[in-house]
Amino acid sequence: MKTRFWLLYVLPICLLLVFIAIMASGTFLKKPFGADDRLLESIHKLEKQVEGKQWTEAKSQVDYAMNAWKKIVNRIQFSVERETIYDILGTLARMKGGVAAEDDKAIMEEIYYFYVLWDNLGD
16 A cells, blocks of 8 residues: 555655756756856956957957856756757857957857857756
8 A cells, every 4th residue: 555655656756856856957957067168257358358359368268158058958858948059059059159250240240149048058
């Protein structure tokens, strides 16, 4: 009788609570956990470098941002919509292309679009 109670009531409730926690954890999981996943700080630095037309530093910064995004996306893939993940990846790719072309106006547009996406990530 006790086994049946556990299988019918306790186990499903625990599983639902775990799934809800995973689905609602996007805002927590997007925060940096180490030195190699500081994406928002990286984009802030990129913005300053583009304004100063420091293209060599900007290239290394956008590469760092791409690698940081790869680490973050592994953590948030179950708690964030897939479309948002693709939007942020596309924005980072356009920033990388803008740095390669040294097009500061296009990069700044993408940076501010990224800020909006980042603020809404996990909400």
